[in-house]
Each structure stands twice: as structure tokens, then as C-alpha cells.
Amino acid sequence: MSLVIPAPVPVTVPITGGGRFPVRRIYCVGRNYVEHAQEMGFSGREPPFFFLKPADAIVVVPDGETGTIDYPSLTKNLHHEIELVVAIGTGGRNIAAADAAKHIWGYAVGLDMTRRDLQNDMKKQGRPWCIGKGFDQSAPISPITPITKTGELTTGAISLTVNGQPRQKADLKDLIWNVAETIEHLSAAWELAPGDLIYSGTPAGVGAVVAGDVMEGRIDGLGTLKVAVR
Numbered sequence: 001m002s003l004v005i006p007a008p009v010p011v012t013v014p015i016t017g018g019g020r021f022p023v024r025r026i027y028c029v030g031r032n033y034v035e036h037a038q039e040m041g042f043s044g045r046e047p048p049f050f051f052l053k054p055a056d057a058i059v060v061v062p063d064g065e066t067g068t069i070d071y072p073s074l075t076k077n078l079h080h081e082i083e084l085v086v087a088i089g090t091g092g093r094n095i096a097a098a099d100a101a102k103h104i105w106g107y108a109v110g111l112d113m114t115r116r117d118l119q120n121d122m123k124k125q126g127r128p129w130c131i132g133k134g135f136d137q138s139a140p141i142s143p144i145t146p147i148t149k150t151g152e153l154t155t156g157a158i159s160l161t162v163n164g165q166p167r168q169k170a171d172l173k174d175l176i177w178n179v180a181e182t183i184e185h186l187s188a189a190w191e192l193a194p195g196d197l198i199y200s201g202t203p204a205g206v207g208a209v210v211a212g213d214v215m216e217g218r219i220d221g222l223g224t225l226k227v228a229v230r
């Protein structure tokens with residue numbers, strides 16, 4: 001095979017304990033904690049909905065290090081969204097929630113960085129969210145911890161501070177659609193494959209960051225994700 005241009009570099013995320021996880025797609029769940037849905041102007045349990053980010057939006061932050069992202073173009077309102085990330089190890093379609101755990105390889109701490117002003121403009125105009133959600137460096141992620149070490153994560157604190165000040169705090173049990181239900185819905189719409197990541201939604205307390213800010217996200221059992229904006 002002779003490629004006419006250089007092949008893209010594969011995107012991989014380190015595993016705690018060694019090895020790397022190759023990323024295929026990044027699925028994201030919208031409005032998946034009640035209080036966050038309310039702060040975005042919605043209420044009630046609507047069916048889950050999804051959007052995607054390109055795999056190369058990943059910013060790998062090795063364990064114990066502080067990652068950096070550049071303040072993105074076009075926006076004046078860059079928001080943090082701390083999220084549990086689920087890494088799929090075994091693919092499938094129409095996966096029942098009861099079987100979903102078998103498809104999970106591991107978990108990570110992720111940030112669904114959002115150009116909120118652009119996302120809101122697109123919402124108003126009924127246009128796609130890509131420019132607000134799927135931009136370069138919009139998906140910082142911690143190393144992935146195997147489910148064989150954590151067990152299935154259904155409860156546990158999830159939180160984010162900015163410059164040491166609390167911004168987001170909740171528990172994974174507060175998810176409107178838990179991870180298993182999310183996998184059931186997602187796999188009805190797309191065939192999941194090894195290497196897929198699912199950003200499972202963010203709790204209330206989203207807000208803006210500016211250049212110089214340092215975000216620190218934590219999820220029980222998964223350690224921390226520290227990212228500076230420059």
C-alpha cells in the first residue's frame with residue numbers, strides 16, 4: 001500500500017499500570033445530571049442524546065502531570081465539564097443494559113471542554129454543535145484504569161476545582177442515564193467497537209475558564225486530571 005500523504009498518527013491513551021488504549025471514536029452524552037440539565041434550562045428525564053468529538057481532540061495527561069490546552073479560537077466563553085469517561089473494550093450493537101459491563105474495558109477522568117457561546121449560537125439557529133464541542137484539544141483525559149481494578153463504577157464522588165476553588169461536585173449515582181443504560185441507548189444507534197470512548201455527561205456547576213487557570217478533576221477510584229489553560 002502506498003499512501004499519498006502521511007497517515008494520521010493513531011491516538012492512544014496510557015493505561016495505569018502500563019500499555020496504551022487506542023481510540024476509535026469519542027461519543028458524548030448531553031445533559032445527563034438533573035441539576036446540570038436544570039442549569040442549562042431543561043428539566044425532566046428526556047431520552048439520552050449524543051454528539052461526537054474527533055478522536056484527535058484528545059489531550060493525554062500522564063498520571064501526576066499537569067496537562068496544557070491552548071485557549072481556543074473564536075470563543076469568549078470556554079467552559080469546563082468534568083466527566084466520567086468509559087472505554088469500550090468489546091464492541092456490539094443493541095447491547096442490553098444488563099450486559100453492558102462486559103463491554104467496558106476501563107474508566108478515565110475526562111474534560112468535555114465547550115465553546116459555550118458558539119454552542120448556544122448553534123442551538124438557537126438549530127445548527128450542529130460541532131463548532132462548540134468538537135474543536136481541537138477539547139477532550140483532555142487522564143490515564144485509563146481497567147475495570148478489573150475498579151469494578152463497575154456506579155457510585156463515587158466526581159468533582160472539579162478551578163485554581164483550587166470548588167466548581168462542580170456530584171456523585172456518579174446522580175447520572176440520569178447510568179453508564180449501562182447509556183451503552184444500551186448508544187449501541188442502538190451506532191455499532192460500538194473496541195477503542196470507543198464515552199464521555200458520560202457533566203454535573204452542575206459548569207463555568208468559564210481563562211488563560212492561566214488550572215482545572216483539577218477527580219473521580220473516586222480514578223485519581224485526578226489536572227489541566228492548565230494557556
Ligand code: MN
Pocket residue numbers: 028029030081083112199201202
Ligand atoms: Mn459534556
